[in-house]
Amino acid sequence: MGKQEKWNRLLDAFSGKGTAPSCPEYPEVELSEMVRTLEGFSEKEWGRYAFSREPLEGKFSEAQKEEYTRKANECGRTLAEQIAKEYGTRDTKKLAEKMGMKVKMPKVPVGGGLVLFAQYVEPDEITIFTDCVDKASELVEECGCSLLKRENLMNVLLAHELFHAVEEKHAKEIYTRTEKVELWRKPFSNKSSISCLSEIAAMAFAAQLLHLTVSPYMLDVLLVYSYDKNAAWGLYDEIVSMNNYNLKIMSSLI
Numbered sequence: 001m002g003k004q005e006k007w008n009r010l011l012d013a014f015s016g017k018g019t020a021p022s023c024p025e026y027p028e029v030e031l032s033e034m035v036r037t038l039e040g041f042s043e044k045e046w047g048r049y050a051f052s053r054e055p056l057e058g059k060f061s062e063a064q065k066e067e068y069t070r071k072a073n074e075c076g077r078t079l080a081e082q083i084a085k086e087y088g089t090r091d092t093k094k095l096a097e098k099m100g101m102k103v104k105m106p107k108v109p110v111g112g113g114l115v116l117f118a119q120y121v122e123p124d125e126i127t128i129f130t131d132c133v134d135k136a137s138e139l140v141e142e143c144g145c146s147l148l149k150r151e152n153l154m155n156v157l158l159a160h161e162l163f164h165a166v167e168e169k170h171a172k173e174i175y176t177r178t179e180k181v182e183l184w185r186k187p188f189s190n191k192s193s194i195s196c197l198s199e200i201a202a203m204a205f206a207a208q209l210l211h212l213t214v215s216p217y218m219l220d221v222l223l224v225y226s227y228d229k230n231a232a233w234g235l236y237d238e239i240v241s242m243n244n245y246n247l248k249i250m251s252s253l254i
């Protein structure tokens, strides 16, 4: 089949340690407390999390990762304003329509397996799986996080995937694709783009387009929570620890 599919998953948490056979029990944290903590995370802190999922992470210093994070966020924000101006709207559904995207909304992925929340398939197909939206929106009452309201969730998921569509269209000039790292030099130079930059930029794009005051990255934890609390606690624990750790290093230098 000539059609090359590129799967952009908003979340990869379920493919990680959460479902490992010897799954540990993580410390329980109240949902509202997790929301409060995650809402306070900066772009720099989410950048650390994004890079912790990056296969090429080991090639970069902390300073380089920070610089990449800054530029990827900038790329996403700038593009959101360009797109809003070009199409004269910030409404994600209208944008999808004007951009010629086919938006599908099945309940769950065909064949089940990996829990998937949304995806973009080249060249013009976006799918949002409504089961996750239904489940996550039920958490609003418990924690008061407005990002989890059905409409807001749909907008964030759609905006995130719209970024990937625009990115694909402008693959030759967009920062998230043109920024490359050399994997090896001999006999020929082999360069690769850095996949987490696309994810960082897609989140920044969604936040800017929708005027969010918190990072949609927190949905990585919250959407998982609606399926598997322990997996979400594990992910939360990991994100908090990696940032506390860095905080300790910083304060020890002062």
Ligand SMILES: [Zn+2]
Pocket (backbone or CB within 6 Å): 008, 009, 010, 160, 164, 198, 199, 202
């Ligand atoms: Zn993505």
